[in-house]
Amino acid sequence: MSNKDVAAEAVTGSGKTLAFVIPVLEILLRREEKLKKTQVGAIIITPTRELAVQIDEVLSHFTKHFPQFSQILLIGGTNPVEDIEKFKEHGGNIIVATPGRLEDMFRRKADGLDLARCVKSLDVLVLDEADRLLDMGFEASINAILDFLPKQRRTGLFSATQTQEVENLVRAGLRNPVRISVKEKGVAASSTQKTPTRLENYYMICRADEKFNQLVHFLRQHKQEKHLVFFSTCACVEYYGKALESMVKNVKIMCIHGKMKHKRNRIFTEFRKLPSGILVCTDVMARGIDIPEVNWVLQYDPPRSASAFVHRCGRTARIGHVGSALVFLLPMEESYVNFLSINQKCPMQEMKPSKNVVDLLPKLKSMALADRAVFEKGMKAFVSYVQAYAKHECSLIFRVKAKRSGLCESCQRFCSFEDAKDA
CATH class of the missing domain: 3.40.50.300 (P-loop containing nucleotide triphosphate hydrolases)
Structure with missing residues (x-):
């Protein structure tokens, strides 16, 4: 919220989704110049379709109160041409996507969508389950996507575990990030327990x-x-x-x-x-x-x-x-x-x-x-x-x-x- 990049680590099941969905909306609401239909203000990337669907559902609970924002889900298992038509018709101020489909959308200029131009207004990029994104072999896709995005943006990495690969991504994609590590109540700050106490x-x-x-x-x-x-x-x-x-x-x-x-x-x-x-x-x-x-x-x-x-x-x-x-x-x-x-x-x-x-x-x-x-x-x-x-x-x-x-x-x-x- 104070315009810094973030690398956040918190025990699984602690509510990381809200920790980026709410600030994303707050930042977009604060924009001086309002987003047009096909201008992308935020992108949330996550490793699996199921997680993308889940984040999209959580996001929709909030965006229904802000009809000025359009959101779109871009995942595998659907027709990419239909996704393009949906984007052109309804817009996508906030994109929730899996890496493979998002990279594919950036490369589909022949189908009448120039997504690289649409993301020039990007304010926030969120990489959810960042270690899993790299573990599943999406590193090349992530790097390709980062090349299309403007450098002046806020970036957040959210994960339950921070691996060496995530550290490399932090160095490559974040500027002097604030590191946040969340522990459960009743767990000593020095504890490194990674499972819920219950x-x-x-x-x-x-x-x-x-x-x-x-x-x-x-x-x-x-x-x-x-x-x-x-x-x-x-x-x-x-x-x-x-x-x-x-x-x-x-x-x-x-x-x-x-x-x-x-x-x-x-x-x-x-x-x-x-x-x-x-x-x-x-x-x-x-x-x-x-x-x-x-x-x-x-x-x-x-x-x-x-x-x-x-x-x-x-x-x-x-x-x-x-x-x-x-x-x-x-x-x-x-x-x-x-x-x-x-x-x-x-x-x-x-x-x-x-x-x-x-x-x-x-x-x-x-x-x-x-x-x-x-x-x-x-x-x-x-x-x-x-x-x-x-x-x-x-x-x-x-x-x-x-x-x-x-x-x-x-x-x-x-x-x-x-x-x-x-x-």
Whole structure:
């Protein structure tokens, strides 16, 4: 608000969206020269479509009181030509966008839109979940977009974690920024805890052939609640989503991952409105997404990076609510608990595996034998899981060589990892 660039870091679920939406509107309201329909005063860039949709909704709560401002959402999965026509017809004083689509719009002069000319009046640029923007490989797009924007602007970087890549972006895109680090009430200023204080964090140690049984047992015991279940790959989401549908009855089960093109927005919107249900997902849902009343975040696979673990957990216990998270670990992975406690200041307590759990693996096997599509999904899931496991940043804990052979849950036979890759 005092015309300085900002690099803000705050624990996930603390309300960063309002921290930039409100000042953006205040700054635009203070302009001496009012914005014309196609003049862009503010751009908010965020890594995923779901987060962009969410920010656009929050923004619309405010802009309905200020009809002089037009806003537009530019994300993948929609027709870019329709976006251009919408911009020309209704304007876009405030743009909420994902990097790929925004860069594409800057380069579409042949379609009758010169966005580079429209942004000459830009006052504010916001990069939300800045570390994730770079982590997802958008660095080239971000740099291309920055080249189109005027240098005289206010820039804000908002993130739950500040990485070295974010530091590089701060140096490149911000002028002498004010650094803001927000802690929760009751947490010492010296504390670096990155998860909400109202979050109950658990881990469960169980063998590979017990994991699925324990997950299904847990979900059956908590049918009336709302859960996110994280897997490491898109193929795992496809396979386990299908498996859970047949194992957990009378519960709405939905799947979402990054390779979905047109269904993602509908699934996300529908799940947010559900009073209870299960969303099977990849890390596309790990950042900034605000789904009301999530009771449990279940991590079937630990994420590739420790910071992603914190962001997954942050989908519950948001804005002062209570919530719980549970990660399933193999016996050889138990040291991950101590690693998270030190590396992410994320203490966890053990939850013992339930006893006398029904063995569902024979049922999975019969599903695969009866339906070729299920068998194929299982094969793809297993191969992608192995490949993701091999790329884990904590390779000292998640050792591929120590897991040289493992139970292939799609076909119930022991496969070496080389066999899985060949398959």
